[in-house]
Amino acid sequence: KDIDGIIWWCAFPLFRLVYSVIGSDSVNYEDQFFIYVGNLAAVLSDTFLLIGCLKFIGQPINWKLIGGYLILFVLICCYKYSINAELPERTKLVVVFDLIPIISSIMVLFRLPNTKYALEKYFTIFWVSMQIAVFSFWILINFEFNNRDYGIYILFSLTFIYVSHIFTTVGLIILTIARRRSQLREESRDHKLLEEELEKTLRKAQDANDEKTKFLTNMSHELRTPLNAIIGFSESLKLSYYGELNPKQREYVDNIHGGGELLLKLITDLLDLSSIEEGKMDILLEEVNLNLLIEKTLPLLREIVGAESDRLKIHNEISDSKKSCAVYIDQIRTKQILINFVSNAVKYGNPDSDVILTISDHDEHYFRVSVKDSGRGIAPEQYENIFKPFNRAGNEKSNIEGIGVGLSIARKLIHEMQGNIDFISTVGEGSEFWIDIPKSKQHQLPIS
Ligand code: ADP
Numbered sequence: 001k002d003i004d005g006i007i008w009w010c011a012f013p014l015f016r017l018v019y020s021v022i023g024s025d026s027v028n029y030e031d032q033f034f035i036y037v038g039n040l041a042a043v044l045s046d047t048f049l050l051i052g053c054l055k056f057i058g059q060p061i062n063w064k065l066i067g068g069y070l071i072l073f074v075l076i077c078c079y080k081y082s083i084n085a086e087l088p089e090r091t092k093l094v095v096v097f098d099l100i101p102i103i104s105s106i107m108v109l110f111r112l113p114n115t116k117y118a119l120e121k122y123f124t125i126f127w128v129s130m131q132i133a134v135f136s137f138w139i140l141i142n143f144e145f146n147n148r149d150y151g152i153y154i155l156f157s158l159t160f161i162y163v164s165h166i167f168t169t170v171g172l173i174i175l176t177i178a179r180r181r182s183q184l185r186e187e188s189r190d191h192k193l194l195e196e197e198l199e200k201t202l203r204k205a206q207d208a209n210d211e212k213t214k215f216l217t218n219m220s221h222e223l224r225t226p227l228n229a230i231i232g233f234s235e236s237l238k239l240s241y242y243g244e245l246n247p248k249q250r251e252y253v254d255n256i257h258g259g260g261e262l263l264l265k266l267i268t269d270l271l272d273l274s275s276i277e278e279g280k281m282d283i284l285l286e287e288v289n290l291n292l293l294i295e296k297t298l299p300l301l302r303e304i305v306g307a308e309s310d311r312l313k314i315h316n317e318i319s320d321s322k323k324s325c326a327v328y329i330d331q332i333r334t335k336q337i338l339i340n341f342v343s344n345a346v347k348y349g350n351p352d353s354d355v356i357l358t359i360s361d362h363d364e365h366y367f368r369v370s371v372k373d374s375g376r377g378i379a380p381e382q383y384e385n386i387f388k389p390f391n392r393a394g395n396e397k398s399n400i401e402g403i404g405v406g407l408s409i410a411r412k413l414i415h416e417m418q419g420n421i422d423f424i425s426t427v428g429e430g431s432e433f434w435i436d437i438p439k440s441k442q443h444q445l446p447i448s
């Protein structure tokens with residue numbers, strides 16, 4: 001709307017210019033055809049002024065009426081040309097056909113709201129009206145432009161009409177600027193409202209998240225106490241502290257104990273996740289020998305792999321010297337990540353193929369520990385979900401146990417240790433997950 005109005009308004013000074021050039025002394029006045037072209041330019045310029053005004057206030061335009069109006073003017077011009085009409089006759093015609101769009105433009109401009117355009121609106125109306133004042137003077141002297149008595153006044157009126165055109169153009173420009181200014185003001189008000197709305201929503205989401213975290217922490221604590229009793233007592237029964245169990249009883253006690261252990265792991269994971277979210281995760285960074293740490297973790301990892309524990313193959317590519325494999329990490333948390341990798345390799349891997357744990361010197365800042373399986377792999381469309389909490393990346397309906405938090409915890413933990421985590425995977429061939437562990441303190445990267 002805005003642009004439309006401006007384009008039509010641009011035509012106003014342009015056609016006025018054409019009119020002025022044709023009306024200047026340089027044009028041969030004997031050639032009346034040019035004078036009529038000039039007159040047409042004058043009428044066109046005021047018609048465009050009106051169209052611009054209508055567009056500016058968003059009023060529908062009756063193109064047929066405007067077209068008919070211009071055709072009527074051209075026809076009358078043709079007639080006047082054919083009868084060789086004199087200057088006053090010609091001017092009368094232009095004045096009549098100019099006055100209609102000028103008066104209409106003023107009426108349209110009056111409809112602009114004062115709240116937005118008061119100054120710009122009255123400035124433009126004033127200068128457009130000045131043309132009416134000049135035309136009135138011409139009517140008053142009965143278009144006797146060659147009458148010597150009016151000589152200086154006619155010159156003055158002609159000058160004044162040019163001045164009014166210039167200031168009308170300025171008026172149109174400042175109206176356009178005023179429109180843009182009010183649009184910007186509205187936009188910025190909208191933005192502010194949107195920002196406030198967003199802030200409110202964010203605050204609400206944060207509150208809800210805090211509540212959730214608090215709930216998880218409390219629930220996990222409360223659940224752990226009875227669970228420890230279940231695990232403890234079932235273990236006592238398993239170990240036959242209170243007498244031998246028959247095979248059926250043993251089977252049930254095994255189930256109770258296994259279920260209890262599983263529940264405890266899930267609850268511990270939940271607790272971990274909520275403490276990470278609360279920023280309460282304790283990370284104890286210290287200089288550790290990576291080979292020694294792996295060695296200490298191996299029995300646990302083998303236990304996870306289960307009966308055929310020799311499926312877990314170790315490829316250690318770093319030298320064993322204490323200094324050359326020093327890392328700066330939290331031992332317990334690193335173990336936790338490796339346990340998650342290996343248990344995933346067992347859960348989602350092929351039960352008949354190896355799980356390969358590789359330790360390598362990745363670059364000058366990191367050692368890499370990776371766990372590779374030859375399992376089902378991960379579909380590319382799930383890559384982005386792998387580290388999201390409570391997302392099982394396509395395994396939601398499988399009967400493999402899990403709640404989808406292990407890797408998200410692993411990622412947060414390794415980031416706390418200033419390391420990295422990532423994976424590669426091919427569907428049907430298997431996956432390899434790794435962590436890059438920062439080398440000892442002297443090699444620490446600046447915290448980004
Ligand atoms: P969980 O195993 O409890 O679901 P994780 O956070 O450890 O949670 O893993 C998230 C998801 O990533 C898993 O549900 C699984 O879909 C996928 N995933 C993890 N490790 C592997 C793997 N080695 N092979 C295939 N998919 C895996």
